[in-house]
Amino acid sequence: MPLLSCQKFRQIVADFVEQALSPSDRQAVIEHLHACSLCAHLAHTYDTTRQLCRDALRKACPTELAQRLSAALRDALK
Amino acid sequence: MKPTRSRWSRWLGRGGPTDLPLATVLSPAPAASVVVPTVPPVDSVSSDQGISDAAAAARAAEVEHFRRAQAGDFAACEAIVQARRDSMYRLVAGLLENPADIEEVVQEVFFSVFRNLQQFTFDSSPRTWMTRIAINAALMRRRSERRRPLLALADFRSGGANPDMQAMWQQEGSARRGPEALVLSRELGQASQGAMAKLPEKYRLVLQLRDVEELTAEEVAQALGLTIPTVKSRLHRARLAVRHALTGHFEQRPAP
Numbered sequence: 001m002p003l004l005s006c007q008k009f010r011q012i013v014a015d016f017v018e019q020a021l022s023p024s025d026r027q028a029v030i031e032h033l034h035a036c037s038l039c040a041h042l043a044h045t046y047d048t049t050r051q052l053c054r055d056a057l058r059k060a061c062p063t064e065l066a067q068r069l070s071a072a073l074r075d076a077l078k
Numbered sequence: 079m080k081p082t083r084s085r086w087s088r089w090l091g092r093g094g095p096t097d098l099p100l101a102t103v104l105s106p107a108p109a110a111s112v113v114v115p116t117v118p119p120v121d122s123v124s125s126d127q128g129i130s131d132a133a134a135a136a137r138a139a140e141v142e143h144f145r146r147a148q149a150g151d152f153a154a155c156e157a158i159v160q161a162r163r164d165s166m167y168r169l170v171a172g173l174l175e176n177p178a179d180i181e182e183v184v185q186e187v188f189f190s191v192f193r194n195l196q197q198f199t200f201d202s203s204p205r206t207w208m209t210r211i212a213i214n215a216a217l218m219r220r221r222s223e224r225r226r227p228l229l230a231l232a233d234f235r236s237g238g239a240n241p242d243m244q245a246m247w248q249q250e251g252s253a254r255r256g257p258e259a260l261v262l263s264r265e266l267g268q269a270s271q272g273a274m275a276k277l278p279e280k281y282r283l284v285l286q287l288r289d290v291e292e293l294t295a296e297e298v299a300q301a302l303g304l305t306i307p308t309v310k311s312r313l314h315r316a317r318l319a320v321r322h323a324l325t326g327h328f329e330q331r332p333a334p
Contacts, residue, residue: 014314045328049321050289052270057290061167065181072185073159073192 004032009039017047133292136161140204148195159188162205165291166212172286173216173279183219187212202300205293209301213283266327273323281316288313 009032015021016029033040061069140161146154163184170183190211198207274282287298288309298309 014310014317045321045324046317048328049270049317049324052266052324053274053285053317053320054289056267056271056274057168057172057286059164059168059171061163061184065167065184066163068181069163069185069188070156070159073155073188076189076192 004028006032006036006039009033009036010042013043013046016043017050130292137203137205141200144195144198144200144204147192148198155192158191158204162208163188165205166208168286168290169209169212170216172283173213174220179219183212183215186215190215203293203297205291206297206300209287209291209293209297213301266324269324269327270320273320276323277316277319281312281319284309284312285316285320 009016009029012021012025012029016026019026021029029043033043140158143154143157143161147158166187167180167184170187171180174180174183187208191208198204274285277285283302284298284304287293287301288295293301295306295309295313298304298313299306302309304312
């Protein structure tokens with residue numbers, strides 16, 4: 001299996017954290033990350049950033065609004 | 079190779095968020111009161127993976143609910159509201175500031191969906207169609223309203239989402255520092271929110287649709303009228319920009 005370069009890893013870091021790589025590519029990435037702390041740090045912080053963004057933006061519809069929404073739609077649709 | 083701050087800075091300077099262009103915001107919604115868009119087909123460069131099993135199951139359920147709703151099943155309509163109201167709320171709230179406007183537009187979105195159910199032909203996913211409706215409705219409502227600068231702060235879970243990364247950190251124990259070693263504090267949460275708020279809207283919206291609402295890259299492309307490579311590029315730049323803003327908050331891990 002060819003060694004993965006740091007440059008190539010930077011191009012596919014998004015696919016790696018999204019688990020969109022083929023099994024062989026994924027394995028190559030994992031081996032590279034064990035050998036390269038710089039890319040491992042990139043992968044780690046990139047993945048963590050993705051999670052932070054997800055958590056920061058995830059917000060439920062307020063209960064009161066959800067209730068009014070259901071009531072309004074019930075009235076309109078029945 | 080020990081990562082140093084200067085090395086990170088050089089890398090970021092070459093290909094990272096410092097190259098982020100000053101973006102124009104989303105194209106304004108059409109002036110006409112067209113609320114229900116047609117979703118153009120996308121030339122699929124590559125279908126996107128990376129959605130969770132739960133998201134895949136939710137998609138299947140949505141399709142079923144839409145079919146039943148088209149047949150007049152009121153319970154299916156309620157199920158659609160229940161399943162998608164959080165997503166529609168987040169989307170609209172990200173584009174509008176006034177709570178009253180947000181509520182009205184969220185209601186408009188669902189009314190539009192049910193008024194036009196029979197027009198939906200399953201050429202796209204239901205959530206793509208609804209996303210387009212919500213964006214159009216919110217942009218028409220916004221007009222002169224300024225974009226909301228910040229969303230409310232949420233509590234943050236520690237660590238990233240990729241199981242490969244989690245496994246790697248766990249396997250290596252103290253030799254490498256895992257997600258738990260990152261400073262995932264309230265300060266970090268505020269910093270990440272601040273960074274996202276500073277993103278040009280076209281980047282933030284892609285990030286929201288892809289990472290929060292779990293639309294596939296193809297669905298995001300359909301919803302926003304973009305190509306899949308553009309979606310991926312904007313998403314990557316958005317994540318790098320936020321990551322760059324958080325650089326000082328991430329602890330430097332030691333050399334192995």
